[in-house]
Amino acid sequence: MIYMIMMGIESSAHTIGVGVVEGKKILSNKKKMYPISNKGIIPSKVAEFHSKHIPGLIKDALAESKINIEDIDAVAYTKGPGIGACLRIGQIAAKTISRQFCKPIFPVNHSVAHIEIARVMFNMNDPLVLYVSGGNSQILGIINKPFRHYHVYGETLDIGIGNALDNFARSANLLPAWGSSVAKAAATGKYITMPYNVKGMDFTFTGILKYATDLLAKEKLPDVAYSFQETMFSMLCEATERALFLLGKKELILCGGVAQNRRLNEMLQSIADSHDVKFRVAPDQFNADNGAMIAVVGLEMLENNDHYTLSEATIDQKFRADKFEIKW
Amino acid sequence: MKLNGSYKQHVQKYRKLNEGAEAVIYASSFLGIDAIIKHRVAKGYREESLDKMLRYQRTKKEAKILSVASQVVSAPKVLFLEKDRIFMQRIKGVNLLTILQPNGSAVEKNANLQLHENKNLFSKIGSALAVLHGSNIVHGDFTPANILVDKNSISIIDFGLADMSQMIEDKAVDLLLMKRAITKEQYAAFLDAYKNNYSKAHEIIKRLEKIERRGRYQERTLTSTNEK
Numbered sequence: 363m364i365y366m367i368m369m370g371i372e373s374s375a376h377t378i379g380v381g382v383v384e385g386k387k388i389l390s391n392k393k394k395m396y397p398i399s400n401k402g403i404i405p406s407k408v409a410e411f412h413s414k415h416i417p418g419l420i421k422d423a424l425a426e427s428k429i430n431i432e433d434i435d436a437v438a439y440t441k442g443p444g445i446g447a448c449l450r451i452g453q454i455a456a457k458t459i460s461r462q463f464c465k466p467i468f469p470v471n472h473s474v475a476h477i478e479i480a481r482v483m484f485n486m487n488d489p490l491v492l493y494v495s496g497g498n499s500q501i502l503g504i505i506n507k508p509f510r511h512y513h514v515y516g517e518t519l520d521i522g523i524g525n526a527l528d529n530f531a532r533s534a535n536l537l538p539a540w541g542s543s544v545a546k547a548a549a550t551g552k553y554i555t556m557p558y559n560v561k562g563m564d565f566t567f568t569g570i571l572k573y574a575t576d577l578l579a580k581e582k583l584p585d586v587a588y589s590f591q592e593t594m595f596s597m598l599c600e601a602t603e604r605a606l607f608l609l610g611k612k613e614l615i616l617c618g619g620v621a622q623n624r625r626l627n628e629m630l631q632s633i634a635d636s637h638d639v640k641f642r643v644a645p646d647q648f649n650a651d652n653g654a655m656i657a658v659v660g661l662e663m664l665e666n667n668d669h670y671t672l673s674e675a676t677i678d679q680k681f682r683a684d685k686f687e688i689k690w
Numbered sequence: 691m692k693l694n695g696s697y698k699q700h701v702q703k704y705r706k707l708n709e710g711a712e713a714v715i716y717a718s719s720f721l722g723i724d725a726i727i728k729h730r731v732a733k734g735y736r737e738e739s740l741d742k743m744l745r746y747q748r749t750k751k752e753a754k755i756l757s758v759a760s761q762v763v764s765a766p767k768v769l770f771l772e773k774d775r776i777f778m779q780r781i782k783g784v785n786l787l788t789i790l791q792p793n794g795s796a797v798e799k800n801a802n803l804q805l806h807e808n809k810n811l812f813s814k815i816g817s818a819l820a821v822l823h824g825s826n827i828v829h830g831d832f833t834p835a836n837i838l839v840d841k842n843s844i845s846i847i848d849f850g851l852a853d854m855s856q857m858i859e860d861k862a863v864d865l866l867l868m869k870r871a872i873t874k875e876q877y878a879a880f881l882d883a884y885k886n887n888y889s890k891a892h893e894i895i896k897r898l899e900k901i902e903r904r905g906r907y908q909e910r911t912l913t914s915t916n917e918k
């Protein structure tokens with residue numbers, strides 16, 4: 363059996379990544395991340411970082427895959443959502459490869475790519491998805507009308523959970539100002555009650571963020587960090603359990619940057635066990651932004667005989683998951 | 691209602707009737723009335739003190755709000771309250787979710803309902819929400835799973851996430867939850883009735899549009915860009 367080979371380029375935010383997949387096999391997944399600082403980050407600086415590193419990453423990804431650029435069948439890139447200046451770098455690289463080597467090009471939705479790499483990896487057909495990243499926190503599932511897509515059943519009504527964690531980390535002077543640092547600080551904490559806000563399958567995080575940030579002046583950091591994280595995760599879990607229940611799904615995927623959190627994994631595993639649901643999370647490298655996941659979706663589009671001209675290879679900063687047609 | 695001795699002497703026939711996302715429902719009878727017991731079971735995945743607090747608070751709040759709600763719309767009357775259990779009047783009917791989706795997702799499968807009864811049904815739901823909002827009760831989980839249908843009448847259940855609130859935002863979220871779970875046609879009938887029965891509907895609908903825009907255009911940001 364001969365499988366198609368797809369290169370995927372991801373550049374939507376901090377990370378510039380290039381991955382190559384052949385059928386279900388991941389041949390390589392190379393990336394570099396713009397260093398997270400506690401100060402301001404300027405999009406143009408990140409874009410500069412991406413354009414500096416992309417040629418080397420493409421070379422490394424091909425070398426690790428033991429192929430030449432001519433051997434790929436097509437190239438995919440992130441269309442959005444993301445930061446315009448950053449997205450443009452991946453788009454330009456993909457268009458250049460497409461033009462120069464006559465390879466078909468595929469614009470991919472970043473959020474759907476986070477989901478699809480896990481779905482393909484674990485052979486799932488109809489999963490419920492909890493997608494938790496910096497800017498987004500959504501509960502999704504596939505529906506076929508008006509076109510086949512991931513429908514958003516519930517989501518944050520204000521900010522993404524990752525941004526809430528990063529914001530808190532900054533206020534607490536944790537370095538790097540990232541969810542993983544909050545997790546570390548939380549390790550020895552004791553529980554303090556915090557605002558909890560779930561409505562159906564939706565939730566909000568700004569209320570608890572403000573509460574937790576203010577509490578830093580009065581209570582010990584580990585206790586505040588633990589309670590902040592634990593309460594937000596409990597909100598996500600409650601909404602997810604409600605969705606599992608309402609939709610009767612028997613498969614559950616956790617994905618996106620915050621999916622790297624062990625505590626969140628443990629909590630969802632416990633819910634899945636109690637409802638006889640198959641729960642899977644991809645390895646960390648695929649939950650952080652990466653090129654391989656973009657390639658996986660590109661391949662689905664190629665296998666479905668999708669076609670995009672170079673002028674259709676656009677970017678869209680606000681490209682929602684539910685606007686992207688899935689092709690399998 | 692004052693009772694002598696333990697409530698247990700007045701309760702007969704525990705039989706598991708249903709299981710929701712939060713609670714296990716038992717069929718029972720209470721002083722001769724058809725009743726159910728809604729028991730909020732412990733959730734092992736979360737911190738124990740948070741778990742207990744949520745279950746006890748919600749049970750108490752649900753009972754309190756039910757006692758107001760059941761006077762203005764068709765909703766179960768509370769018979770007895772105990773820690774994480776409510777004894778309430780049993781309502782006839784099946785929940786709307788099972789009507790909409792015998793085996794599929796709500797958004798796809800609700801061709802099951804004939805359009806004419808459909809319209810009628812969803813206007814009743816719209817009027818009921820209008821009445822609740824008019825009394826400043828927000829439901830918090832206003833989806834087909836929490837509406838019981840019996841022939842031509844509907845009842846509202848599951849006030850576990852409900853609140854007494856005058857906030858436009860809270861009311862708009864009730865509309866949003868229902869909107870996501872039903873078809874455009876059903877929502878149109880629902881909304882029409884809501885507008886006709888609630889004087890402040892206009893304001894709430896405007897807020898709903900704002901919430902939807904917020905979600906639709908949610909942008910990914912570089913973590914620190916907002917702090918320059």
Ligand SMILES: Nc1ncnc2c1ncn2[C@@H]1O[C@H](COP(=O)(O)OP(=O)(O)O)[C@@H](O)[C@H]1O
Nearest residue numbers: 375495496497524540541542618619620622623
């Ligand atoms: N171990 C962890 N625990 C919790 N959050 C984490 C962990 N590792 C990374 N994150 C969070 O993941 C987010 C980044 O995920 P990502 O999917 O790249 O988001 P986006 O694509 O929206 O920028 C950050 O907000 C970061 O704090």
Ligand SMILES: Nc1ncnc2c1ncn2[C@@H]1O[C@H](COP(=O)(O)OP(=O)(O)O)[C@@H](O)[C@H]1O
Nearest residue numbers: 708710711712713715766779780781785847848
């Ligand atoms: N008063 C009642 N009369 C009849 N059936 C009920 C009543 N309350 C709940 N049920 C049944 O039990 C199910 C779950 O109850 P609900 O209050 O919605 O719990 P949960 O919060 O777990 O969703 C309902 O969908 C309904 O079928």
Ligand SMILES: [Mg+2]
Nearest residue numbers: 495619650651
């Ligand atoms: Mg991401």
Ligand SMILES: [Mg+2]
Nearest residue numbers: 710835836848
């Ligand atoms: Mg319910």
